[in-house]
Amino acid sequence: MKEHNHHSHQNIYKPAVMKIVARHDEAPGVKTMRLEFQDPADHELFRENYRTGMFGLYGIYGEGESTFCVASPETRKDYIECTFRQSGRVTSALANSDIGDLITFRGPYGNRFPIEDFYGKNLLFIAGGIALPPTRSVIWSCLDQRDKFGKVTIVYGARTVADLVYKHELEEWEKRDDVDLVLTVDPGGETPDWKNKVGFVPTVLEQAAPSPENCVAVLCGPPIMIKFTLVSLKKLGFEERNVYTTLENRMKCGVGKCGRCNVGSVYVCKEGPVFTAEEVSRMPAADL
Amino acid sequence: MSIEVQYRNRAKELLSNGEVKLVVGYTGGTTPERRRPVFISSAEQVDRLVLDDLCIANLSGYLVTESLLSDEKSVAVFLRPEGIRSINILAAENQLNPDQIVIFGFEPAGNTIKALDGTNALEFSEFVVSLSENPSVSDSDPVIEKLEKMSAQERFSFWQDEFSKCIKCYACRQACPMCYCRRCIVDCNQPQWINTSPHTLGNFEWNIIRAFHLAGRCVECGNCDRACPVNIPLRLINRRMAVEARESFDHFAGLSMTQEPVLASFKKDDSETFIL
Amino acid sequence: MPKILSADKLDNCIERWKSSGNTVIGPVRKSNISAYRPVEKASEFELDIVLPDLSIKELFFPQTEPILKYAIRKQAIDTTEFLPPSGKRIVFGARPCDASGVAIDDPLFGWDYRDEYWFQRRNETVIVSIACVKADDFCMCTSLNLAPDSTMGSDILLRPINGGKGWLVEEITDRGRDAFASIADLLQESTESPVPPAAVPEKFNLEACVEWLKNPENFESRFWKEISVRCIGCASCTYLCPTCHCFDIQDEGDTYSGIRRKNWDSCSFALFTMHTSGHNPRSTQSARWRQRIMHKFNYFPGKFSLNKCSGCGRCSRQCPVDMGITETLQEISKLLP
Numbered sequence: 001m002k003e004h005n006h007h008s009h010q011n012i013y014k015p016a017v018m019k020i021v022a023r024h025d026e027a028p029g030v031k032t033m034r035l036e037f038q039d040p041a042d043h044e045l046f047r048e049n050y051r052t053g054m055f056g057l058y059g060i061y062g063e064g065e066s067t068f069c070v071a072s073p074e075t076r077k078d079y080i081e082c083t084f085r086q087s088g089r090v091t092s093a094l095a096n097s098d099i100g101d102l103i104t105f106r107g108p109y110g111n112r113f114p115i116e117d118f119y120g121k122n123l124l125f126i127a128g129g130i131a132l133p134p135t136r137s138v139i140w141s142c143l144d145q146r147d148k149f150g151k152v153t154i155v156y157g158a159r160t161v162a163d164l165v166y167k168h169e170l171e172e173w174e175k176r177d178d179v180d181l182v183l184t185v186d187p188g189g190e191t192p193d194w195k196n197k198v199g200f201v202p203t204v205l206e207q208a209a210p211s212p213e214n215c216v217a218v219l220c221g222p223p224i225m226i227k228f229t230l231v232s233l234k235k236l237g238f239e240e241r242n243v244y245t246t247l248e249n250r251m252k253c254g255v256g257k258c259g260r261c262n263v264g265s266v267y268v269c270k271e272g273p274v275f276t277a278e279e280v281s282r283m284p285a286a287d288l
Numbered sequence: 289m290s291i292e293v294q295y296r297n298r299a300k301e302l303l304s305n306g307e308v309k310l311v312v313g314y315t316g317g318t319t320p321e322r323r324r325p326v327f328i329s330s331a332e333q334v335d336r337l338v339l340d341d342l343c344i345a346n347l348s349g350y351l352v353t354e355s356l357l358s359d360e361k362s363v364a365v366f367l368r369p370e371g372i373r374s375i376n377i378l379a380a381e382n383q384l385n386p387d388q389i390v391i392f393g394f395e396p397a398g399n400t401i402k403a404l405d406g407t408n409a410l411e412f413s414e415f416v417v418s419l420s421e422n423p424s425v426s427d428s429d430p431v432i433e434k435l436e437k438m439s440a441q442e443r444f445s446f447w448q449d450e451f452s453k454c455i456k457c458y459a460c461r462q463a464c465p466m467c468y469c470r471r472c473i474v475d476c477n478q479p480q481w482i483n484t485s486p487h488t489l490g491n492f493e494w495n496i497i498r499a500f501h502l503a504g505r506c507v508e509c510g511n512c513d514r515a516c517p518v519n520i521p522l523r524l525i526n527r528r529m530a531v532e533a534r535e536s537f538d539h540f541a542g543l544s545m546t547q548e549p550v551l552a553s554f555k556k557d558d559s560e561t562f563i564l
Numbered sequence: 565m566p567k568i569l570s571a572d573k574l575d576n577c578i579e580r581w582k583s584s585g586n587t588v589i590g591p592v593r594k595s596n597i598s599a600y601r602p603v604e605k606a607s608e609f610e611l612d613i614v615l616p617d618l619s620i621k622e623l624f625f626p627q628t629e630p631i632l633k634y635a636i637r638k639q640a641i642d643t644t645e646f647l648p649p650s651g652k653r654i655v656f657g658a659r660p661c662d663a664s665g666v667a668i669d670d671p672l673f674g675w676d677y678r679d680e681y682w683f684q685r686r687n688e689t690v691i692v693s694i695a696c697v698k699a700d701d702f703c704m705c706t707s708l709n710l711a712p713d714s715t716m717g718s719d720i721l722l723r724p725i726n727g728g729k730g731w732l733v734e735e736i737t738d739r740g741r742d743a744f745a746s747i748a749d750l751l752q753e754s755t756e757s758p759v760p761p762a763a764v765p766e767k768f769n770l771e772a773c774v775e776w777l778k779n780p781e782n783f784e785s786r787f788w789k790e791i792s793v794r795c796i797g798c799a800s801c802t803y804l805c806p807t808c809h810c811f812d813i814q815d816e817g818d819t820y821s822g823i824r825r826k827n828w829d830s831c832s833f834a835l836f837t838m839h840t841s842g843h844n845p846r847s848t849q850s851a852r853w854r855q856r857i858m859h860k861f862n863y864f865p866g867k868f869s870l871n872k873c874s875g876c877g878r879c880s881r882q883c884p885v886d887m888g889i890t891e892t893l894q895e896i897s898k899l900l901p
Contacts, residue, residue, distance in 0.1 A: 011680065012679060061636060062818050064815050088840040093819075102636070104641070250837050252812055252829075256672075257673060258812070259859075262855070262859060265866050270675070286784060287845050318702065318890075318891070324885055327793050455618075455627055457799040462797050484827060486828070515884035517617070517882045519597050
């Protein structure tokens with residue numbers, strides 16, 4: 001088999017090389033890394049193509065690639081930030097990498113949150129646990145052009161106080177006058193000095209009762225949380241077409257070939273990961 | 289009364305009086321010479337059961353399907369002698385409770401089949417012992433004879449050739465009643481014990497490791513061999529391992545429900561020819 | 565006047581094609597398995613069969629293929645690409661179901677992101693199919709709106725003439741015309757009529773089955789569990805299928821150097837869709853079999869306007885428990901009003 005070092009054609013499976021420039025422990029087993037492109041050409045492609053909601057395949061040669069979102073916003077493209085839970089082979093290797101180490105990245109892939117369509121509207125962000133990262137990308141993409149949007153409400157919950165991610169940013173949002181932040185932890189997950197809500201996200205959301213009027217909701221979380229939160233949103237009067245969410249199916253290729261992210265008529269890697277609740281409702285629920 | 293009718297009647301009776309919740313048997317297949325597994329759960333359906341000399345597959349693997357036996361209800365299953373030995377092994381390895389298994393035993397007799405006496409594994413104890421005393425290993429398979437005459441190098445290239453065909457579909461594993469692991473070693477990736485790629489090295493690793501995992505456990509039912517879509521003669525490897533287990537440790541797989549696994553147990557008089 | 569390629573000229577053709585840089589490939593039986601393999605001479609072909617055991621897919625999408633080589637140095641990672649082997653190929657004696665199977669996968673490997681491993685091979689390969697005059701109980705091309713003499717995916721279609729003396733030549737594409745221009749002098753004019761294609765009875769009404777599949781109410785029908793209860797979850801149906809395209813990406817080596825490969829994978833396996841969290845969208849074999857059928861006859865056609873099945877019947881022919889697409893669609897037919 002012939003080998004090639006030149007870019008005579010575009011190899012869709014060839015990743016870019018990234019350097020870890022910062023690393024932060026978010027929660028037990030959860031880390032955030034800031035990555036910088038090593039090849040300006042790769043960076044240029046990212047600048048051209050990245051929009052909030054897209055994902056990438058982060059890899060360590062010898063271990064493989066793992067799929068998660070780009071957690072940094074489309075308004076900040078000098079770097080990529082990603083947040084992941086150490087659970088499988090690749091994420092364990094990533095978690096064991098240090099500042100200065102090189103890793104790989106393929107992407108950005110998939111569709112995006114159409115934030116231009118959100119201009120002039122109120123925004124409701126709802127996230128559970130480790131699903132704040134994709135939401136955070138949209139949050140900052142909007143907060144970085146704050147004047148284009150109406151009221152911004154963020155409802156975020158985790159199992160325990162320790163499990164909340166981006167604690168420093170939660171503090172920052174808490175302090176802002178132009179953001180309403182509602183934090184909650186599951187019953188039993190609170191600490192003695194916890195001053196925020198205790199309760200599951202759907203319940204807390206219903207108590208907060210944000211108005212569906214001229215409002216778009218962005219909802220990310222584990223499948224079970226999504227399921228119940230959609231019910232709550234419906235109760236509050238949100239229409240399915242105004243609720244956006246992301247699907248996080250297992251992926252290998254990221255480019256619509258390998259077949260594993262297929263659910264119903266969509267290939268999540270190409271036609272997703274961002275869908276409206278209306279689109280998700282047309283998918284076979286049992287396969288989600 | 290033919291054995292087929294006899295067993296249909298028994299199946300009907302067991303299902304009607306609730307003694308078993310399910311009968312795993314055979315029915316007609318796509319072509320006249322094909323038989324396929326069938327799951328009968330009501331007395332009205334027992335006429336679908338077919339039993340003749342074309343019923344070859346070892347159906348015991350279905351019994352360890354996740355949660356099938358967890359409600360403690362009984363299941364009846366059509367088994368050849370190899371299948372009965374499989375039940376013994378699965379019981380010895382704590383994969384099923386033999387009291388939940390009702391056996392419809394049969395064995396080939398010339399061009400036809402005959403029923404075996406007994407309904408549960410315990411009742412077949414003497415029968416299985418008699419099998420061990422007359423191992424039919426000497427079935428003259430011309431390929432075995434050819435292989436035995438080969439030099440180690442020739443044999444290696446024979447298997448290299450055969451394994452080069454492997455497409456890693458894992459039909460051998462899925463068809464094997466003894467391959468019940470929830471997570472097969474080839475599916476473990478921390479560390480990656482076995483190369484998953486279907487190239488010569490990966491194929492060797494897979495097939496050799498599987499042979500070792502079956503050493504002293506394989507009852508030579510032939511499920512793997514028949515399932516292999518690229519016709520690798522897997523029976524030859526397993527048969528060789530069975531001969532080794534017998535010659536080195538006087539072990540006949542599936543002899544009883546209390547038999548210890550040959551490669552996981554130690555006896556003081558075990559041959560230790562591999563230790564110099 | 566129609567042209568005939570006479571069987572006794574086949575060696576000359578092979579020689580001619582090889583001398584112009586082609587690898588000639590066709591059905592060959594080796595180690596008790598028939599598959600599309602390179603040949604030196606015509607006598608190596610095994611043409612008198614219903615179809616080879618292994619499909620033509622592996623010529624374009626090998627079971628395992630190195631895509632990248634990596635070497636990790638102190639402050640750099642070297643990534644070297646493996647390109648698909650280039651070189652002209654002529655596949656002689658392909659079955660029409662295999663040729664159409666390849667064409668069915670073209671849009672998948674090409675939508676937005678082009679998989680050059682597939683397309684480089686596609687562009688350099690001429691598929692010379694032979695219309696089937698034999699079929700077995702598992703053939704079902706006619707149920708898929710195809711036929712034993714379909715031209716889909718073929719560059720040349722040959723129709724056997726009486727007595728096995730040769731084949732009537734039908735040129736389908738420019739690529740096929742070019743390949744046969746180089747052997748024009750070896751062809752003869754003839755008025756002989758071809759042997760009629762094999763009779764393949766229609767096994768099910770595809771359109772009606774697809775309607776049933778499209779109805780969301782049927783997604784959770786008990787049917788799926790009942791039809792697949794004996795499925796043992798091996799991948800032989802998907803690996804033998806000329807259109808199943810799913811794959812895995814695996815690294816071989818260590819954290820210093822190694823090779824990244826593309827390997828066949830299958831929707832039959834539980835691990836295929838298992839999330840790291842342990843959640844598995846398709847955690848049962850019946851959900852996986854439903855996915856395979858849905859993908860072939862509902863999702864894929866919805867996207868690419870092609871049925872993802874060419875009717876070769878290998879899935880049923882080889883299934884260790886005698887399942888397959890035919891049985892499933894036949895059983896669906898029985899549920900229809």
